[in-house]
Amino acid sequence: MTRVLAICFFLWFIAVVNSAAQEPPYFVTYSHDLEEPGNLEMAVKSAQGTPKYGNPFISETLELEYGAKGWWTTEVYLAGQHTSNDSTIFTGFRWENRFRLLLREHFINPVLYVEYENTNQGDRSLLEVVGHDSISDLLVTNAQGRSTTQREMELKLILSSNTHGWNISENFISEKNMVEDVPWEFGYALGVSRPLALAASARPCVFCRENFSAGVELYGGLGDLEGFGLKATSHYAGPTIGFDIPHGPTVSFSPNFGLNDNSVGVIYRFKVSYELQQILGHLHREAK
Amino acid sequence: MNRVRQTWVGLALVGIVACAAAQAPWVNHVSGQEQAKKNPFAKQADAIAAGSRLFSDHCAKCHGPDALGRKKRPSLRTPEVQGAADGEIFWLLKNGNLRHGMPSWSSLPEPSRWQIIAYVKSLGEYPPSH
Numbered sequence: 001m002t003r004v005l006a007i008c009f010f011l012w013f014i015a016v017v018n019s020a021a022q023e024p025p026y027f028v029t030y031s032h033d034l035e036e037p038g039n040l041e042m043a044v045k046s047a048q049g050t051p052k053y054g055n056p057f058i059s060e061t062l063e064l065e066y067g068a069k070g071w072w073t074t075e076v077y078l079a080g081q082h083t084s085n086d087s088t089i090f091t092g093f094r095w096e097n098r099f100r101l102l103l104r105e106h107f108i109n110p111v112l113y114v115e116y117e118n119t120n121q122g123d124r125s126l127l128e129v130v131g132h133d134s135i136s137d138l139l140v141t142n143a144q145g146r147s148t149t150q151r152e153m154e155l156k157l158i159l160s161s162n163t164h165g166w167n168i169s170e171n172f173i174s175e176k177n178m179v180e181d182v183p184w185e186f187g188y189a190l191g192v193s194r195p196l197a198l199a200a201s202a203r204p205c206v207f208c209r210e211n212f213s214a215g216v217e218l219y220g221g222l223g224d225l226e227g228f229g230l231k232a233t234s235h236y237a238g239p240t241i242g243f244d245i246p247h248g249p250t251v252s253f254s255p256n257f258g259l260n261d262n263s264v265g266v267i268y269r270f271k272v273s274y275e276l277q278q279i280l281g282h283l284h285r286e287a288k
Numbered sequence: 289m290n291r292v293r294q295t296w297v298g299l300a301l302v303g304i305v306a307c308a309a310a311q312a313p314w315v316n317h318v319s320g321q322e323q324a325k326k327n328p329f330a331k332q333a334d335a336i337a338a339g340s341r342l343f344s345d346h347c348a349k350c351h352g353p354d355a356l357g358r359k360k361r362p363s364l365r366t367p368e369v370q371g372a373a374d375g376e377i378f379w380l381l382k383n384g385n386l387r388h389g390m391p392s393w394s395s396l397p398e399p400s401r402w403q404i405i406a407y408v409k410s411l412g413e414y415p416p417s418h
Contacts, residue, residue: 037389070384070392071386164398165397199400200400246345277349278349
């Protein structure tokens with residue numbers, strides 16, 4: 001019975017998996033592209049790094065992103081990490097919602113991002129850098145990290161443009177710890193990307209240029225309400241490349257280089273995402 | 289007091305007009321300049337073939353592999369769509385119709401969107417009008 005169910009699930013999965021929409025290959029920055037209504041994107045993101053004076057770690061994040069409406073995408077993250085010479089732990093969950101503020105395409109398209117985070121201090125997913133986040137946060141042992149749970153509210157203003165094949169995105173991040181009495185923290189993320197070819201080729205192909213996109217990301221902290229600025233926090237920059245495998249997953253890779261002594265030397269990021277199309281499409285309004 | 293009431297009435301009227309404008313068919317929002325845009329790939333065999341692949345990847349799950357629509361998603365082979373100006377369809381692909389479930393495809397580069405339009409227009413009406 002279990003085998004039959006597994007085969008049925010596999011066949012359903014193969015039937016609904018399709019190539020992902022042409023999204024920019026960003027890891028930290030958000031563009032204004034939302035999930036299509038009724039589609040579910042499943043992604044696994046990893047971040048691997050070796051902080052100075054610390055043990056190498058690898059963080060894994062499972063991301064489930066659903067297009068609730070044309071203007072609303074909701075997403076759940078489950079995160080965990082493994083640290084060498086230490087242990088493997090579950091580090092918490094996040095629930096985020098993105099709302100498109102203007103229903104038509106403009107030169108700059110604003111999106112409001114609202115997220116609730118319930119993670120512990122062992123979290124190494126580095127999905128954003130805010131406040132005075134630095135390399136010292138990555139030196140706590142897993143036992144120490146698990147003992148402190150952080151409940152945080154994060155707000156982002158996403159500004160993004162698609163022009164002449166380029167995507168240019170800017171994110172302004174603010175985060176508030178809802179348990180401890182600490183000030184609002186701020187951060188930023190910037191991304192620029194472009195597909196390697198703007199027109200599709202007439203014949204089916206796997207390694208043709210239109211299936212690849214490349215770009216650059218820059219992100220870091222901006223301090224907090226009591227000390228706003230670029231100092232005493234970490235900053236990263238790096239190239240990023242994405243490959244849309246026809247009728248398959250999208251694979252992305254990016255080495256992020258630390259730009260100051262508060263940053264990890266290099267963080268290698270890797271992502272595999274599948275889009276399951278129209279799994280709950282019947283719930284949506286009739287299109288006109 | 290009268291001024292406050294007038295302000296509220298004014299805001300309500302603006303709201304009603306905005307809602308009415310938002311509910312109007314999408315085609316009413318297309319400017320003359322957008323409507324006049326010509327498809328640089330119209331009727332080109334290579335573009336139609338490329339558009340077919342893009343349609344299969346991005347559009348077929350909702351509109352069906354034959355573009356005849358699926359469940360609540362509309363057919364693209366009606367006289368309205370087949371008779372629409374290329375610029376109107378291009379506007380719809382760029383902006384979407386987010387209230388009614390049609391996403392924006394602005395992340396697809398412009399040439400790819402024109403290729404999709406070339407393919408959709410190559411399908412013709414179904415059932416045929418004559």
